[in-house]
Amino acid sequence: MKKSTLYTGFAYCFVGITSMIIALTTEFRLEALLWGIAGAGIGPGVLIIGRYFYWLRPEHQAEYANRIQKENIDLKDERKIMLRDKSGRLAYIATMILQLALAFAFSILSILGYFAPFSRYACIGLGGLLILQYIFGIIAYNRLSKTL
Template identity: 40%
Template sequence: MKKGNLYTGIGFILTGILLILIGYLLRENIDSSFLFGWSGGLIGPGILSLYKYYRWSSPENAGEYEKRLKEEKINLNDERKIMLRDKSGRIAYVIGMLLLALIIIIISVIRMFDIANISRWLVLGISLFLMFQYFLGIVVYRHLSKKL
């Protein structure tokens, strides 16, 4: 296994510990729950990365690791799986677009009937993101169609 995985794991853990210390020292001045959440979000994957590095670097697991690498390489280049990844990405993109449009409608109705105090900037921001995602899809499609 690559040494970069080991260094990444150590970096995640050290950054998480640093955020815990900063959150603890500044707990009276700021809401440090945000920092504690980030620290947990970094320490967990860091520990998992270290575990994977030491597990797959051990000599008794070397054969199984080579087998997994070979299988992963085949899966990444398999035409059927590439087509399935592309199709699933498109379906997820369309569902995301529909969900964003539905969220915009719901928030607009809530705002229109004064059910909750929702800023018009929130609706505008989500609407702009929806338009950005749509136009980005068109740009990427045109780029890929020229390239291929």
């Protein structure tokens, strides 16, 4: 395994422990956010470090080599590349439909007067995000069609 994996695990743990210490010693409105960052840092950090030392053991070296070889084959397999591209396209379409439905729902809520300032801003934000995502999709398609 790469040393960068170990350093990443230590960085996660450091950020998590630092957030936990700040959350324990101070009291303010964003304390819950610090507790969330602490959990999101310490948990994955310990798992990354544990996996690093697990795969570093001599009895797991052959299994790790087989696993890396299988991952390299999977990354270059044309069928899996096509499936990844197709699933990305379906996820792109699904998020665009979801954003459109949410913008429509928030526009109705805005017209009815519910969640007065929030529904208007949510509708504008979702509409802007929908437009940006569509424009980015067109730009990405044009760039890929020129390069591939």
